[in-house]
Amino acid sequence: MKRINLKKVIITGANGMLGTAIKKALSAQDVYAFSSNELDITCSQQLHKKIAAIQPYYIINCAAYTAVDLAETEQEKAYRINALAVQKMAQIADQYDATLIHFSTDYVFNGDAATPYTSNQETDPINIYGASKLAGEKAISQVNGNHYIFRISWLYAAHGKNFFNWVAGTDLEELNIVDSQTGSPTSALDVANFINHLLNNDPANYGVYHFTNQGEMTWYAFAKAINQKLDLGKNINAVAEFKTIAKRPAYSVMDCEKTGSIFNYSIPSISDGLEQVITLYKS
Numbered sequence: 309m310k311r312i313n314l315k316k317v318i319i320t321g322a323n324g325m326l327g328t329a330i331k332k333a334l335s336a337q338d339v340y341a342f343s344s345n346e347l348d349i350t351c352s353q354q355l356h357k358k359i360a361a362i363q364p365y366y367i368i369n370c371a372a373y374t375a376v377d378l379a380e381t382e383q384e385k386a387y388r389i390n391a392l393a394v395q396k397m398a399q400i401a402d403q404y405d406a407t408l409i410h411f412s413t414d415y416v417f418n419g420d421a422a423t424p425y426t427s428n429q430e431t432d433p434i435n436i437y438g439a440s441k442l443a444g445e446k447a448i449s450q451v452n453g454n455h456y457i458f459r460i461s462w463l464y465a466a467h468g469k470n471f472f473n474w475v476a477g478t479d480l481e482e483l484n485i486v487d488s489q490t491g492s493p494t495s496a497l498d499v500a501n502f503i504n505h506l507l508n509n510d511p512a513n514y515g516v517y518h519f520t521n522q523g524e525m526t527w528y529a530f531a532k533a534i535n536q537k538l539d540l541g542k543n544i545n546a547v548a549e550f551k552t553i554a555k556r557p558a559y560s561v562m563d564c565e566k567t568g569s570i571f572n573y574s575i576p577s578i579s580d581g582l583e584q585v586i587t588l589y590k591s
Protein backbone atom coordinates (compact mmCIF):
# COMPACT_ATOMS: atom_id res chain seq x y z
CA MET A 309 0.00 0.00 0.00
CA LYS A 310 1.33 3.43 -0.85
CA ARG A 311 1.63 5.73 2.15
CA ILE A 312 1.06 9.03 0.40
CA ASN A 313 0.36 11.10 3.51
CA LEU A 314 3.44 10.05 5.44
CA LYS A 315 6.82 11.73 5.47
CA LYS A 316 9.54 9.65 3.89
CA VAL A 317 12.29 8.45 6.20
CA ILE A 318 15.67 6.98 5.25
CA ILE A 319 17.43 4.81 7.85
CA THR A 320 21.11 4.02 7.31
CA GLY A 321 22.92 1.22 9.18
CA ALA A 322 19.48 -0.34 9.49
CA ASN A 323 20.73 -3.79 10.50
CA GLY A 324 22.74 -2.56 13.50
CA MET A 325 21.45 -2.65 17.07
CA LEU A 326 19.84 0.79 17.00
CA GLY A 327 18.86 0.65 13.32
CA THR A 328 16.93 -2.57 13.93
CA ALA A 329 15.06 -1.05 16.89
CA ILE A 330 14.26 2.17 15.03
CA LYS A 331 13.08 0.34 11.92
CA LYS A 332 10.62 -1.56 14.10
CA ALA A 333 9.42 1.48 16.05
CA LEU A 334 8.78 3.41 12.82
CA SER A 335 6.76 0.67 11.17
CA ALA A 336 3.85 3.11 10.76
CA GLN A 337 6.04 5.61 8.88
CA ASP A 338 7.12 5.54 5.23
CA VAL A 339 10.53 4.00 5.84
CA TYR A 340 13.37 3.25 3.41
CA ALA A 341 15.82 1.23 5.47
CA PHE A 342 19.29 0.37 4.16
CA SER A 343 21.86 -2.05 5.54
CA SER A 344 25.57 -1.38 5.01
CA ASN A 345 25.46 -3.62 1.91
CA GLU A 346 22.63 -1.62 0.39
CA LEU A 347 24.03 1.81 1.23
CA ASP A 348 27.65 2.39 2.19
CA ILE A 349 27.63 5.82 3.80
CA THR A 350 31.31 6.36 2.98
CA CYS A 351 30.38 6.38 -0.71
CA SER A 352 28.98 9.85 -1.32
CA GLN A 353 27.80 8.84 -4.79
CA GLN A 354 25.57 6.15 -3.28
CA LEU A 355 24.34 8.54 -0.61
CA HIS A 356 23.55 11.19 -3.16
CA LYS A 357 21.76 8.77 -5.46
CA LYS A 358 19.51 7.33 -2.72
CA ILE A 359 18.64 10.71 -1.22
CA ALA A 360 17.96 12.26 -4.62
CA ALA A 361 15.71 9.36 -5.62
CA ILE A 362 13.74 9.16 -2.36
CA GLN A 363 13.69 12.85 -1.37
CA PRO A 364 13.20 11.97 2.31
CA TYR A 365 11.91 14.33 4.96
CA TYR A 366 14.15 12.64 7.55
CA ILE A 367 17.47 10.81 7.33
CA ILE A 368 18.17 8.78 10.45
CA ASN A 369 21.82 7.82 10.56
CA CYS A 370 22.33 4.61 12.54
CA ALA A 371 25.46 3.67 10.59
CA ALA A 372 28.66 3.98 12.58
CA TYR A 373 31.99 2.46 13.48
CA THR A 374 31.39 1.27 17.06
CA ALA A 375 34.33 -1.03 17.88
CA VAL A 376 35.80 0.99 20.76
CA ASP A 377 39.01 -1.04 21.23
CA LEU A 378 39.64 -1.75 17.54
CA ALA A 379 39.32 1.96 16.76
CA GLU A 380 42.66 2.54 18.50
CA THR A 381 44.36 0.67 15.63
CA GLU A 382 41.82 1.46 12.90
CA GLN A 383 41.79 5.21 13.38
CA GLU A 384 41.49 6.04 9.67
CA LYS A 385 38.45 3.75 9.26
CA ALA A 386 36.76 5.10 12.40
CA TYR A 387 37.12 8.70 11.16
CA ARG A 388 36.08 7.78 7.62
CA ILE A 389 32.75 6.36 8.86
CA ASN A 390 32.08 8.46 11.97
CA ALA A 391 33.26 11.84 10.70
CA LEU A 392 33.93 12.14 6.96
CA ALA A 393 30.86 10.20 5.81
CA VAL A 394 28.71 12.03 8.34
CA GLN A 395 29.93 15.41 7.08
CA LYS A 396 28.99 14.45 3.52
CA MET A 397 25.62 13.13 4.69
CA ALA A 398 24.85 16.43 6.45
CA GLN A 399 25.75 18.36 3.30
CA ILE A 400 23.58 16.21 1.06
CA ALA A 401 20.72 16.28 3.60
CA ASP A 402 20.93 20.06 3.57
CA GLN A 403 20.98 20.15 -0.23
CA TYR A 404 17.71 18.15 -0.33
CA ASP A 405 16.14 19.97 2.63
CA ALA A 406 16.02 16.80 4.70
CA THR A 407 16.27 16.77 8.49
CA LEU A 408 19.21 14.69 9.67
CA ILE A 409 18.89 12.71 12.91
CA HIS A 410 22.29 11.51 14.04
CA PHE A 411 23.58 9.68 17.12
CA SER A 412 26.66 10.35 19.16
CA THR A 413 28.01 9.03 22.42
CA ASP A 414 28.80 9.70 26.08
CA TYR A 415 32.41 8.82 25.12
CA VAL A 416 32.86 12.41 23.82
CA PHE A 417 33.44 13.31 27.50
CA ASN A 418 36.60 12.58 29.49
CA GLY A 419 34.73 11.24 32.51
CA ASP A 420 36.33 13.51 35.10
CA ALA A 421 32.99 15.05 36.13
CA ALA A 422 31.10 14.12 39.28
CA THR A 423 27.66 15.30 38.16
CA PRO A 424 25.79 14.60 34.89
CA TYR A 425 27.18 16.30 31.77
CA THR A 426 24.93 18.84 30.08
CA SER A 427 24.89 19.03 26.28
CA ASN A 428 26.83 22.31 26.21
CA GLN A 429 29.52 21.14 28.61
CA GLU A 430 33.09 20.84 27.31
CA THR A 431 33.92 17.66 25.40
CA ASP A 432 37.30 15.94 25.67
CA PRO A 433 37.30 12.36 24.36
CA ILE A 434 39.89 9.97 25.78
CA ASN A 435 39.74 7.33 23.04
CA ILE A 436 39.74 7.28 19.22
CA TYR A 437 36.12 6.14 18.93
CA GLY A 438 34.99 9.11 21.06
CA ALA A 439 37.22 11.50 19.13
CA SER A 440 35.88 10.26 15.78
CA LYS A 441 32.28 10.65 16.99
CA LEU A 442 33.03 14.17 18.22
CA ALA A 443 34.54 15.01 14.82
CA GLY A 444 31.25 13.82 13.28
CA GLU A 445 29.26 16.09 15.62
CA LYS A 446 31.41 19.07 14.71
CA ALA A 447 31.18 18.36 10.98
CA ILE A 448 27.38 18.27 11.22
CA SER A 449 27.22 21.47 13.24
CA GLN A 450 29.36 23.26 10.65
CA VAL A 451 26.86 22.46 7.91
CA ASN A 452 24.30 24.41 9.94
CA GLY A 453 21.18 22.72 8.56
CA ASN A 454 18.17 20.99 10.13
CA HIS A 455 20.17 18.55 12.20
CA TYR A 456 19.52 16.74 15.46
CA ILE A 457 22.40 15.04 17.26
CA PHE A 458 21.41 12.74 20.11
CA ARG A 459 24.18 11.59 22.42
CA ILE A 460 23.15 8.23 23.80
CA SER A 461 25.05 5.78 26.03
CA TRP A 462 25.71 2.17 26.96
CA LEU A 463 23.14 0.95 24.42
CA TYR A 464 21.71 -2.55 24.74
CA ALA A 465 18.83 -4.62 23.41
CA ALA A 466 17.68 -8.22 23.28
CA HIS A 467 19.13 -8.25 19.73
CA GLY A 468 22.61 -7.39 18.48
CA LYS A 469 26.05 -7.42 20.03
CA ASN A 470 25.99 -5.65 23.39
CA PHE A 471 26.87 -5.99 27.07
CA PHE A 472 23.39 -7.26 28.06
CA ASN A 473 23.47 -10.06 25.49
CA TRP A 474 27.04 -10.95 26.43
CA VAL A 475 26.20 -11.32 30.15
CA ALA A 476 23.00 -13.18 29.31
CA GLY A 477 24.65 -15.53 26.80
CA THR A 478 28.15 -16.29 28.06
CA ASP A 479 28.95 -19.76 29.36
CA LEU A 480 31.24 -18.30 32.01
CA GLU A 481 29.89 -18.85 35.50
CA GLU A 482 32.06 -16.20 37.06
CA LEU A 483 32.34 -12.65 35.68
CA ASN A 484 34.76 -9.96 36.85
CA ILE A 485 33.17 -6.64 35.99
CA VAL A 486 34.44 -3.09 36.51
CA ASP A 487 32.78 -0.99 39.16
CA SER A 488 35.00 2.00 38.40
CA GLN A 489 32.92 3.24 35.44
CA THR A 490 29.55 4.86 35.94
CA GLY A 491 27.05 5.60 33.20
CA SER A 492 23.47 5.08 32.07
CA PRO A 493 22.65 1.80 30.31
CA THR A 494 20.09 2.71 27.68
CA SER A 495 17.61 0.47 25.93
CA ALA A 496 17.72 0.81 22.13
CA LEU A 497 13.96 0.33 22.25
CA ASP A 498 13.52 3.47 24.35
CA VAL A 499 15.70 5.48 21.96
CA ALA A 500 13.63 4.15 19.06
CA ASN A 501 10.32 5.03 20.73
CA PHE A 502 11.60 8.53 21.38
CA ILE A 503 12.60 8.96 17.72
CA ASN A 504 9.10 7.89 16.70
CA HIS A 505 7.71 10.53 19.08
CA LEU A 506 10.03 13.13 17.52
CA LEU A 507 8.85 12.31 14.00
CA ASN A 508 5.24 12.79 15.08
CA ASN A 509 5.91 15.91 17.18
CA ASP A 510 8.91 17.66 15.69
CA PRO A 511 9.57 20.99 17.47
CA ALA A 512 12.17 21.92 14.76
CA ASN A 513 14.51 22.90 17.59
CA TYR A 514 17.73 21.56 16.13
CA GLY A 515 20.98 20.97 18.00
CA VAL A 516 22.79 18.59 20.33
CA TYR A 517 20.76 16.68 22.94
CA HIS A 518 21.32 13.93 25.47
CA PHE A 519 19.05 10.90 25.61
CA THR A 520 19.64 8.05 28.06
CA ASN A 521 17.50 5.97 30.34
CA GLN A 522 17.23 7.90 33.59
CA GLY A 523 19.53 7.02 36.47
CA GLU A 524 23.12 5.82 36.74
CA MET A 525 25.04 2.69 37.65
CA THR A 526 28.37 0.95 37.10
CA TRP A 527 28.89 -1.86 34.59
CA TYR A 528 29.18 -4.15 37.64
CA ALA A 529 25.78 -3.06 38.98
CA PHE A 530 24.30 -3.49 35.49
CA ALA A 531 25.73 -7.02 35.18
CA LYS A 532 24.35 -7.87 38.64
CA ALA A 533 20.90 -6.58 37.66
CA ILE A 534 20.91 -8.67 34.45
CA ASN A 535 22.08 -11.72 36.41
CA GLN A 536 19.33 -11.30 38.97
CA LYS A 537 16.49 -10.47 36.56
CA LEU A 538 17.32 -13.39 34.26
CA ASP A 539 18.04 -15.69 37.19
CA LEU A 540 21.37 -16.65 35.61
CA GLY A 541 22.97 -17.75 38.88
CA LYS A 542 26.41 -16.41 37.92
CA ASN A 543 29.01 -15.10 40.35
CA ILE A 544 29.51 -11.45 39.49
CA ASN A 545 32.61 -9.92 41.07
CA ALA A 546 33.34 -6.20 41.23
CA VAL A 547 36.81 -5.31 39.99
CA ALA A 548 38.50 -1.91 40.07
CA GLU A 549 40.11 -2.45 36.68
CA PHE A 550 39.45 -4.51 33.56
CA LYS A 551 42.29 -4.13 31.05
CA THR A 552 41.11 -2.88 27.68
CA ILE A 553 42.97 -1.40 24.69
CA ALA A 554 40.99 1.84 24.72
CA LYS A 555 40.46 3.96 27.82
CA ARG A 556 36.85 4.48 28.94
CA PRO A 557 35.53 7.52 30.85
CA ALA A 558 35.11 6.89 34.59
CA TYR A 559 31.87 8.89 34.73
CA SER A 560 29.75 9.54 31.65
CA VAL A 561 26.25 10.16 32.96
CA MET A 562 24.45 12.76 30.84
CA ASP A 563 21.84 15.29 31.88
CA CYS A 564 18.73 14.81 29.70
CA GLU A 565 16.55 17.52 31.17
CA LYS A 566 16.69 19.72 28.06
CA THR A 567 15.57 16.79 25.88
CA GLY A 568 12.61 16.04 28.14
CA SER A 569 11.42 19.61 28.08
CA ILE A 570 12.08 20.56 24.41
CA PHE A 571 10.46 17.37 23.12
CA ASN A 572 7.82 17.22 25.86
CA TYR A 573 8.83 13.64 26.59
CA SER A 574 9.08 11.61 29.76
CA ILE A 575 12.26 9.51 29.43
CA PRO A 576 11.99 6.04 31.01
CA SER A 577 14.23 4.99 33.92
CA ILE A 578 17.05 2.44 33.65
CA SER A 579 14.95 -0.13 35.51
CA ASP A 580 11.91 0.37 33.24
CA GLY A 581 14.18 0.06 30.18
CA LEU A 582 15.72 -3.13 31.52
CA GLU A 583 12.37 -4.64 32.47
CA GLN A 584 11.14 -4.30 28.87
CA VAL A 585 14.30 -5.77 27.35
CA ILE A 586 14.17 -8.69 29.81
CA THR A 587 10.60 -9.41 28.71
CA LEU A 588 11.64 -9.32 25.05
CA TYR A 589 14.69 -11.49 25.73
CA LYS A 590 12.55 -14.13 27.42
CA SER A 591 9.89 -14.14 24.70
Ligand SMILES: NC(=O)C1=CN([C@@H]2O[C@H](COP(=O)(O)OP(=O)(O)OC[C@H]3O[C@@H](n4cnc5c(N)ncnc54)[C@H](OP(=O)(O)O)[C@@H]3O)[C@@H](O)[C@H]2O)C=CC1
Nearest residue numbers: 321323324325326344348349371372374411413460462463
Ligand atom coordinates in the same frame (compact mmCIF):
# COMPACT_ATOMS: atom_id res chain seq x y z
N1 LIG B 1 26.35 0.66 21.04
C1 LIG B 1 26.43 1.57 21.99
O1 LIG B 1 26.63 1.27 23.17
C2 LIG B 1 26.28 3.02 21.67
C3 LIG B 1 26.10 3.48 20.38
N2 LIG B 1 26.05 4.83 20.13
C4 LIG B 1 25.85 5.32 18.78
O2 LIG B 1 24.59 4.85 18.31
C5 LIG B 1 24.64 4.61 16.90
C6 LIG B 1 24.16 3.21 16.60
O3 LIG B 1 25.04 2.29 17.25
P1 LIG B 1 24.75 0.72 17.29
O4 LIG B 1 23.45 0.41 16.67
O5 LIG B 1 25.03 0.28 18.65
O6 LIG B 1 25.93 0.21 16.37
P2 LIG B 1 26.07 -1.18 15.60
O7 LIG B 1 27.54 -1.40 15.50
O8 LIG B 1 25.20 -2.20 16.17
O9 LIG B 1 25.49 -0.80 14.17
C7 LIG B 1 26.16 0.04 13.30
C8 LIG B 1 25.71 -0.31 11.92
O10 LIG B 1 26.40 0.56 11.01
C9 LIG B 1 26.74 -0.20 9.88
N3 LIG B 1 27.84 0.39 9.15
C10 LIG B 1 29.16 0.41 9.46
N4 LIG B 1 29.85 1.03 8.49
C11 LIG B 1 28.95 1.42 7.56
C12 LIG B 1 29.04 2.09 6.32
N5 LIG B 1 30.20 2.50 5.83
N6 LIG B 1 27.91 2.32 5.62
C13 LIG B 1 26.72 1.91 6.08
N7 LIG B 1 26.56 1.26 7.25
C14 LIG B 1 27.67 1.01 7.97
C15 LIG B 1 27.09 -1.57 10.42
O11 LIG B 1 26.98 -2.52 9.40
P3 LIG B 1 28.00 -3.75 9.30
O12 LIG B 1 27.81 -4.50 10.58
O13 LIG B 1 27.58 -4.47 8.09
O14 LIG B 1 29.37 -3.12 9.21
C16 LIG B 1 26.04 -1.74 11.49
O15 LIG B 1 24.89 -2.35 10.98
C17 LIG B 1 26.08 4.92 16.48
O16 LIG B 1 26.15 6.23 16.02
C18 LIG B 1 26.86 4.78 17.77
O17 LIG B 1 28.03 5.56 17.77
C19 LIG B 1 26.16 5.75 21.12
C20 LIG B 1 26.33 5.35 22.41
C21 LIG B 1 26.33 3.95 22.80
Ligand SMILES: Cc1cn([C@H]2C[C@H](O)[C@@H](COP(=O)(O)OP(=O)(O)O[C@H]3O[C@@H](C)C(=O)[C@@H](O)[C@H]3O)O2)c(=O)[nH]c1=O
Nearest residue numbers: 374376413414415461462463471484485486527550556
Ligand atom coordinates in the same frame (compact mmCIF):
# COMPACT_ATOMS: atom_id res chain seq x y z
C1 LIG C 1 34.13 -8.50 28.76
C2 LIG C 1 34.25 -7.65 30.00
C3 LIG C 1 34.13 -6.29 29.94
N1 LIG C 1 34.26 -5.55 31.05
C4 LIG C 1 34.11 -4.09 30.97
C5 LIG C 1 34.84 -3.41 29.84
C6 LIG C 1 34.05 -2.13 29.69
O1 LIG C 1 34.55 -1.15 30.59
C7 LIG C 1 32.65 -2.52 30.11
C8 LIG C 1 31.67 -2.65 28.97
O2 LIG C 1 32.26 -3.35 27.90
P1 LIG C 1 31.83 -3.12 26.41
O3 LIG C 1 32.94 -3.61 25.57
O4 LIG C 1 30.47 -3.67 26.22
O5 LIG C 1 31.73 -1.55 26.42
P2 LIG C 1 32.08 -0.44 25.39
O6 LIG C 1 32.44 -1.00 24.08
O7 LIG C 1 33.02 0.50 26.01
O8 LIG C 1 30.64 0.26 25.28
C9 LIG C 1 30.56 1.50 24.66
O9 LIG C 1 30.25 1.31 23.30
C10 LIG C 1 30.27 2.50 22.54
C11 LIG C 1 29.87 2.16 21.13
C12 LIG C 1 29.56 3.63 23.17
O10 LIG C 1 29.22 4.60 22.49
C13 LIG C 1 29.47 3.70 24.67
O11 LIG C 1 28.35 4.43 25.11
C14 LIG C 1 29.53 2.36 25.33
O12 LIG C 1 28.30 1.68 25.28
O13 LIG C 1 32.76 -3.78 30.78
C15 LIG C 1 34.52 -6.13 32.28
O14 LIG C 1 34.65 -5.42 33.30
N2 LIG C 1 34.64 -7.49 32.37
C16 LIG C 1 34.53 -8.28 31.27
O15 LIG C 1 34.66 -9.53 31.39
